[in-house]
Amino acid sequence: DQQVKQNSPSLSVQEGRISILNCDYTNSMFDYFLWYKKYPAEGPTFLISISSIKDKNEDGRFTVFLNKSAKHLSLHIVPSQPGDSAVYFCAASAAGNEKLTFGTGTRLTIIP
């Protein structure tokens, strides 16, 4: 049972435009959500997170939006840069639990 889903395995975006990566979850106990970026043969790098008490969190070019009623979150990258090309994972955790449940990832390719 995939509790965190990233339905787009891949996404291509022109450099300078906005990249939008989507994530859906089914477990209503999740209250903390994170996005990680991963290059091949390396560990995931933390990008940005959001608590369920918020609906938006911004950090530079990265913004995460959370829609609790739809159990949906998205990561916006503006403007997209070639160095953003990587696999992006959405992850979620429940209160007081360090276990992260990951989505299957979306491969983002930025076209120069």
Added chain:
Amino acid sequence: KAGVTQTPRYLIKTRGQQVTLSCSPISGHRSVSWYQQTPGQGLQFLFEYFSETQRNKGNFPGRFSGRQFSNSRSEMNVSTLELGDSALYLCASSSTTVNTEAFFGQGTRLTVV
């Protein structure tokens, strides 16, 4: 501040052998979690240790075990290796603060032949 350090980076083992992987968390982090990444299954949670105690466990067979030492360093052991155990094994550490991000090491690439 040093990041999460995993050793070794690469490992080749024969089916039936056992293997031990090591993880040194970020200084001050007391929670250490282990994940398995495979092309077909993505990142799967193995277990989490806090203050030398296993707090959470994923759905992996008993061949997968771990431990944490008093300095928060952790080891993961896989016995009776199978070909399907070939994967990238990732360790993550986090502080004791609620709702905080986990920081990952570079992983150990295990190949079972």
